[in-house]
Amino acid sequence: MTVLRSLARHRLFWPAAVMAVLLALNVALxxxxxxxxxxxxxxxxxxxDILRFGAPLILVALGMTLVVATRGIDLSVGSVVAISGAVACLWISELPEQNSVAGVLAxxxxxxxxALVLGLWNGFLVxxxxxxxxxxTLILMVAGRGLAQLVTGGQIITxxxxxxxxxxxxxxxxLPASIIVALGMVAAAALLVRRSALGMLVESVGGNPEASRLAGIRSRRILVVVYAWCALCAGLAGLMISSNVSSADGNNAGLWIELDAxxxxxxxxxxxxxxxxxLGGTVLGALLIQTLTTxxxxLGIPPESTxxxxxxxxxAVCLIQSPAFRARLSRRRRPPAPTAGRSQRDAATEAEVTA
Structure with missing residues (x-):
């Protein structure tokens, strides 16, 4: 029982439990x-399929993790996804030979x-x-979607x-190439933040900015690097999404992906x-959202109710994941202790009347 309680207090226990329930439900169906x-x-x-279709969300959430760790948020990743795919498809569509490897790499x-320039712009503003x-980031979220439409000319580039x-x-x-790319980016991010001082600096800036400043940490550079990394991940996700459908849609590509991230x-x-x-929890969260979509x-739920x-x-997952919510729920279920100087029978009777 003690082991179960300690597991339940782990921050990844409930997302993993919900993931297991969703997988079991899919197996039953x-x-x-x-x-x-x-x-x-x-x-x-x-x-x-869950891994393949969840790869773009993993990439976007991977960049979002470091931004959130610095007490920030990036609402522009969806627009960066659209811009990246639009720029790549526009360049390829104008190539004399679209199957040219050199042209595609360019x-x-x-x-x-x-995408990197857009991230640097966000970091500069912040x-x-x-x-x-x-x-x-709301500025780029709105303007970026218009920029993507400008690149595509308001049309879908095929x-x-x-x-x-x-x-x-x-x-x-x-394996699907998208899975390998996502795993490579996760491994690169893990090495970057866990095998160097960057992860500690990010946590320091996000945990206590004033103490970090007094310790001599240049938080401005950290913020610029973090927002540039987030945009780079979003740009790669945009390439992945447009590559999968061989087209770029400046209006719908990456729409609301920032919320899922x-x-x-x-x-x-x-x-x-x-x-x-x-980072591991972020990957689990992204896979949970993709499994939920699957x-x-x-279940055949109508699209308007999805x-x-x-x-x-x-x-529901966020509530059961919250220690405060679980503690409050357990206090309501637990009967009140007998009052000193009174019998347990009287206290139980009073509890029943109160209920």
Missing amino acids: TPSFFSIQVRDGHLYGSLI ALGIALGV SVIGIQPIIA VNSGPYRLLGGGYWFG ILAVVLGGTLLSGGRFS TVYT LLFKALVVT
Whole structure:
């Protein structure tokens, strides 16, 4: 019993428990849910689909984690997703040969470069100008969507490039390429923040900015690096999304993905008040949201009710994950202790009358 209580107090216990419940529900509805098949040397199955379609959200949430750890927020990641995909597809569509590997690599580099510049702009507004993160990134959230529409000319740009399609819809070593890219970025982020001083500096700036300043930490540089990293992850996710459908939609690409990313970060145990963060928890939160989406489709819930269903489940997870909520719930269930000088029978009778 003590072991179970200690596990329940872990910040990742309840998201993992809800994930297990969702997977069990999918297995009950579809007995072959866990089956993985090999076709032409490629892996297929529902679990593979969850990882493949959840890869862009993992990338965006990965960048959002470090931003939230510094007491910030980035609402512009959805617009960066749209801009990145639009720039890459526009460049490829104007190539004489769209299957040119060099041309595709140039398109990827330019798109990621634009995303990096947008992240540096967010970091400049937050750290140098001193604008609140929610306002600074809201500016790019609105203007960036218009910029994506300007790049695409208000139309959907369609490309027919095999090398570009490989990033989001292709396979490497039998696995979807998007999964490998996401795992590589998670590994790179883990090495960056856990094998160097960057992670400690990020937690210091987010946990106590004033103490960090007195300790000589240059928080402005940390903030710029963090927002640039977040935009870079969002730009890569945008390339992945547009590559998967071989087109760029400046209006709908990455729409509201920033909200799912924030939810994934919170479900993963990172507090919005800044400080300590968990990359593994963020990955778990992103996979939980993608599994929830898959469950919605499996249950056959009408599309107009999908967002409401997801909101209810996420709210329930956040509540049971909250130690304060669980403590308050347990206090209500626990009967009051007998009052000194009175019999236990009288105290129990009074408790029943009060109830």
